[in-house]
Amino acid sequence: MSGLSFPDLLQLLFSGIAVGGIYALISVGFVTIYNVNGVINFAQGEFVMVAGMIGATLATTGLPLWLACLLAVGAAGLVGAVVQRVALHPARYSSEVVLIIITIGLSIMLRGIALFIWGSNPRTLPAFFEGEPFTVLGAAVPRQDIVVVIIAVLSMLLLYLFFERTYMGTALRACMINKEVSRLMGISPEKMALLSLALGASLAGVVGVVVTPISLATPEMGLMIGLKGFVAATLGGLTSIPGAVLGGLLLGVLESLGAGLISSGYKDAIAFFLLILLLVLRPQGILGGRSAKRV
Amino acid sequence: MEKQLETNVHANKPVFPQRWHVLMALGLLLFAVPLSTGSYITSLFVLMGIYVIAATGMTLIMGYGGIVTLCQAAFWGMGAYTSGILTATYGFPPIVALLIGIVLTGGVAALLGLITINLHGHLLSLATLGFGIVVNIFLLEETELTGGPSGLVGIPSFDLFGLGLSSETGWFYFVWAVALALILLVRNLVSSAWGRTLQAVHASSAAAEAMGVHVGRYRWQAFIISAVLGSISGSLYAHYMTFISPELFGFEQSIKYVLMAVVGGLASVWGGLVGVIVVTVLIELLREVIPLLLSESSAGAMETIFFGGLLVVMMIFMPQGISGGLSKLWSKLRQHDGRKAT
Numbered sequence: 001m002s003g004l005s006f007p008d009l010l011q012l013l014f015s016g017i018a019v020g021g022i023y024a025l026i027s028v029g030f031v032t033i034y035n036v037n038g039v040i041n042f043a044q045g046e047f048v049m050v051a052g053m054i055g056a057t058l059a060t061t062g063l064p065l066w067l068a069c070l071l072a073v074g075a076a077g078l079v080g081a082v083v084q085r086v087a088l089h090p091a092r093y094s095s096e097v098v099l100i101i102i103t104i105g106l107s108i109m110l111r112g113i114a115l116f117i118w119g120s121n122p123r124t125l126p127a128f129f130e131g132e133p134f135t136v137l138g139a140a141v142p143r144q145d146i147v148v149v150i151i152a153v154l155s156m157l158l159l160y161l162f163f164e165r166t167y168m169g170t171a172l173r174a175c176m177i178n179k180e181v182s183r184l185m186g187i188s189p190e191k192m193a194l195l196s197l198a199l200g201a202s203l204a205g206v207v208g209v210v211v212t213p214i215s216l217a218t219p220e221m222g223l224m225i226g227l228k229g230f231v232a233a234t235l236g237g238l239t240s241i242p243g244a245v246l247g248g249l250l251l252g253v254l255e256s257l258g259a260g261l262i263s264s265g266y267k268d269a270i271a272f273f274l275l276i277l278l279l280v281l282r283p284q285g286i287l288g289g290r291s292a293k294r295v
Numbered sequence: 296m297e298k299q300l301e302t303n304v305h306a307n308k309p310v311f312p313q314r315w316h317v318l319m320a321l322g323l324l325l326f327a328v329p330l331s332t333g334s335y336i337t338s339l340f341v342l343m344g345i346y347v348i349a350a351t352g353m354t355l356i357m358g359y360g361g362i363v364t365l366c367q368a369a370f371w372g373m374g375a376y377t378s379g380i381l382t383a384t385y386g387f388p389p390i391v392a393l394l395i396g397i398v399l400t401g402g403v404a405a406l407l408g409l410i411t412i413n414l415h416g417h418l419l420s421l422a423t424l425g426f427g428i429v430v431n432i433f434l435l436e437e438t439e440l441t442g443g444p445s446g447l448v449g450i451p452s453f454d455l456f457g458l459g460l461s462s463e464t465g466w467f468y469f470v471w472a473v474a475l476a477l478i479l480l481v482r483n484l485v486s487s488a489w490g491r492t493l494q495a496v497h498a499s500s501a502a503a504e505a506m507g508v509h510v511g512r513y514r515w516q517a518f519i520i521s522a523v524l525g526s527i528s529g530s531l532y533a534h535y536m537t538f539i540s541p542e543l544f545g546f547e548q549s550i551k552y553v554l555m556a557v558v559g560g561l562a563s564v565w566g567g568l569v570g571v572i573v574v575t576v577l578i579e580l581l582r583e584v585i586p587l588l589l590s591e592s593s594a595g596a597m598e599t600i601f602f603g604g605l606l607v608v609m610m611i612f613m614p615q616g617i618s619g620g621l622s623k624l625w626s627k628l629r630q631h632d633g634r635k636a637t
Contacts, residue, residue, distance in 0.1 A: 105606030112599030
């Protein structure tokens, strides 16, 4: 694999950025949910899957593609809200161990429900814009990859406006920083917990509809994609949203380069090697200044 | 009197500490299984016995260590593949292969533990999960060593000093003897000074640290023991099935071990055993019932939904598991009786 030319390298970099955008979106969801609910949501990848499957199903009924995608994102958000109400809310005073196991159980359950409804055959969506890949400096960039990057950037922008410019976004941010103080200020942490799940699940839903044209949707897809988002969030330090974005991009690029330069069979292992390395060297994440330990 | 004291010391009271006659009855019942039932049930019990060993490891690390590790199936697979490769490819005697598996798995767990054991809850879970996936990818990719996706065949059955285990019945008694011996070993371990320190670490690591306990070391040791139990179980599994393939040792199986430990109850070393029996019986029942109600093809999906749901419901309503719940019920009933008598 040593004879890699510059365009090949560039190609790896471009696809890494597209994948990184995907990880970044999932990772932001993780961070939002974690800092309000105090739990790492192991079912995050399943929200991606739910949106992908629903989007693909709606598209086959003749609905316009954009509407099918929007509805799928909404459905993922709704599933997130239901999950919060039904499973996380009743256990909100439980220990972290209990909460982790609950979200693992939820992810298994969602996968089972998807298997039951859709069977194990992969589903797909048409690419958002048909046509040949673009050529940039000799590297071929598929159109859907560009769509992914644009949608990721747009989502981030919207998210930024939501957090910075709206009352509800500010309340959510306050709740992420300190739950008790925001309760004293009249913000209901229970409502914010619900909102964070709906928001995080919608972000995962956006990922679901943009990756389905590239990599197909199956009930099994959630585990790996969710874990990558988790690794990205950890890279970013788990408490900061810019960190989560950076972590996602970094993971995408490193993984793409690693798969191209080292071995594509070990592509999925790269993320976890990286993770273990990070946990040894900088458990607070690449951006984290101090330990973000909850006691 | 002394026994009374001992139970007071425990933060989490074991379920059957003084009720040894219940244990005897259970043992006798178990002893009678292969005498009275067909070979299908017997082979099911052999597998349960094998699972019990790995699940007991999970009970130890989750219930007493207080941490969720998501890679028990990887240690299980390391035991199975070490045994499988050494006996099938290199002709080692099974017992030697099993011991090498223990050393290897214990060593890897020690290294992994050095890195991860001081991490905060979910980071540790994530790191172990990642480790499990890396092991699984290794098993898939290193085709020359492991047979890759098509698996490893021709693993010989277990034999001990020339005494082979040829029948299901022979396997049954062997596996359950090993399983019960290991449970008793773990039980003695957790009621020793070491075990009580471990529980103190779980109850409050800050308080334990203030008392001069090296918090990480106890968890680390528990992690290694739990991995070794997984390895023993995996070796036995490989020799019993004579065929292994990577997908058996993936994330799903790790979660099944979490489920078994959680369902059985984390408050007692018997939790793993109870969990394995309950979960296995439920799987068999589901396989019988679902095709009657729904199409054959949705059976796998229903099984998945059921176990995911079970995990969630148990955690919300009965985080102490079945043996924990029964223990609570038992002490309530006794209190009730006591009040009546006075």
